[in-house]
Amino acid sequence: MTSQFDVRSVDDRFVWHPYTQHGLNQPPVIVSRAQGAYLHTDDGRRIFDAVSSWWVTLHGHAHPKISAAIAEQAARLEQVIFAGFTHEPAARLAAELIRRAPAGLQRVFYSDDGSTAVEVAVKIALQYHRNRGQDRRLVAALDNAYHGDTFGAMSVSGRGLFTEPFSPHLFDVARLPDPVDHDVVAALEQLIATRGREIAAVIVEPMLLGAGGMRMWSADSLRAVRDLTATHGIPLIADEVLTGFGRTGPMFACEHAGISPDLMCLSKGLTGGALPLGATLVREELFESFRSDDRRRTLFHGHSFTANPVACAAALASLSLLDDSCAAERSRIERAHRCASERLSTLPGVCNARVLGTVLALEIESGPDGYLNAVGPSLHRHALDRGVLLRPLGNTIYVLPPYCSTDEDLARAYGVIAEFASAR
Numbered sequence: 001m002t003s004q005f006d007v008r009s010v011d012d013r014f015v016w017h018p019y020t021q022h023g024l025n026q027p028p029v030i031v032s033r034a035q036g037a038y039l040h041t042d043d044g045r046r047i048f049d050a051v052s053s054w055w056v057t058l059h060g061h062a063h064p065k066i067s068a069a070i071a072e073q074a075a076r077l078e079q080v081i082f083a084g085f086t087h088e089p090a091a092r093l094a095a096e097l098i099r100r101a102p103a104g105l106q107r108v109f110y111s112d113d114g115s116t117a118v119e120v121a122v123k124i125a126l127q128y129h130r131n132r133g134q135d136r137r138l139v140a141a142l143d144n145a146y147h148g149d150t151f152g153a154m155s156v157s158g159r160g161l162f163t164e165p166f167s168p169h170l171f172d173v174a175r176l177p178d179p180v181d182h183d184v185v186a187a188l189e190q191l192i193a194t195r196g197r198e199i200a201a202v203i204v205e206p207m208l209l210g211a212g213g214m215r216m217w218s219a220d221s222l223r224a225v226r227d228l229t230a231t232h233g234i235p236l237i238a239d240e241v242l243t244g245f246g247r248t249g250p251m252f253a254c255e256h257a258g259i260s261p262d263l264m265c266l267s268k269g270l271t272g273g274a275l276p277l278g279a280t281l282v283r284e285e286l287f288e289s290f291r292s293d294d295r296r297r298t299l300f301h302g303h304s305f306t307a308n309p310v311a312c313a314a315a316l317a318s319l320s321l322l323d324d325s326c327a328a329e330r331s332r333i334e335r336a337h338r339c340a341s342e343r344l345s346t347l348p349g350v351c352n353a354r355v356l357g358t359v360l361a362l363e364i365e366s367g368p369d370g371y372l373n374a375v376g377p378s379l380h381r382h383a384l385d386r387g388v389l390l391r392p393l394g395n396t397i398y399v400l401p402p403y404c405s406t407d408e409d410l411a412r413a414y415g416v417i418a419e420f421a422s423a424r
C-alpha cells in the first residue's frame, strides 16, 4: 500500500520499540496488513509469521470470525467500568473459560496482559493467607522462568539480563532450580522441610519455560510439584500465558500431567491473539477468603480496561474456533515438527532439537548460551530476507506458528533454519 504518510521517518523520530536497542537494531519492518499466517509489508513482501507475533496468534491474523465479533461488539458496547458493572461478553467468557479449565478453577479475575495476570495471581495468593490470619509471604519460583516485565512478574521470573537493572527493587523469592536439568521435586521437598510454613505460593510455567529458552520439562515433575504443594496446602500458580489454548497440544499444559492448579494465568492466545486481555482463574476457596463484610479484605486491584467487552468478544470467538478441527491442525503441526526435528538434528552444530505440541526448538552450538548470543539477530535477519519471521532467544531457535500454517509454510521455516545452520 502506498501512503502519503512516511511511517519510517515518523516512527524513527517518535517511537520507542520493546526489546529493541535503538542504537543497533535495523529499522523496523513496516507491516500494512496481515492475513492468516502472513504479514504483508508496505513494500509488497509476504512474511510467514513463524512466531505467531510474540506467541499470541492462534487461528491466523485477521480471522474473519474474530474480526466480525470485534466489529459487532465495538458497535454495541466498547468499554465500561467493571467495578459495580458487568456485561454479557465478560460473564459468558468467564463461564466458557471455567468450562474448559482444569477442574476446581471456578472464578475469573480479568486483567490486561500476561504480566498483569501474573501480578494478580501473586497478589491473590499473598492476600489469601493474610485473609486467613496466616503469615505466609514467601513465593517459590523456578530458575530460568519468565513471567513478565512488571515488578512482581520480574521478581518471580529467573534473574538475569532482563531483570538486572531493577534487581534492588525486586522482592526476594525462594528460587527452585530449573526443572529441565535439576531435581526440582527434591529441591521443593527440601524447601518445604525448612521453610514450608512461610511459603505463600509456588509459581511455575507448566511443561515449557518459554522466554527462558523454550526449555521443556517433564509431566512427572510437574505432577510431583502439584502433589507436594497440595499436601502442604501451598497454592500452586500455573502461568499458562504462553502454553494455554492448545499451544503445547492439549488445551492447557497442565493437562499433560493431569493436574489442576489453584491459580492459572492466561493471556496471549486468549483472544486468539487479536486484542490484549489477561485472566487469572482461581479456586473458589481463594475467592471465598476475600468475601467478607470487612472492606479491608477486598482485592484492591483493577485496571481501567478490566474485562474490556471487545476483547472478551474476541476471546469468545477464538474459543469457539478451538474446536476439534483445530486440535487436528495442531496435531498436524506437531507431526511436521517431529519430522523436521529429526532432520535438523542431523545438521552439524544443531543440538537438543525438541518438540512440545506446536513448539519446535533447538540450539545452534555457538559460544556461550544466552539471550545476547549473536546467532539470534543473525538468524532473524537471514530468515527475514527469505520471507520468514523467526525471533531466536540467543542461540535457541524455535518455530511457534499460528495453527492455520500449512505444511508448505512450515517447510519454509524449517528450510530457512537448515540453510542457516548448514552455512555455518
Ligand SMILES: Cc1ncc(COP(=O)(O)O)c(C=O)c1O
Pocket (backbone or CB within 6 Å): 113, 114, 115, 116, 118, 146, 147, 148, 149, 205, 210, 211, 239, 240, 241, 242, 243, 267, 268
Ligand atoms: C509464560 C509467560 N508469562 C507471562 C508473560 C508476560 O506476558 P505479557 O508480555 O503479555 O505481559 C509471558 C510473555 O511472554 C510469558 O511467556
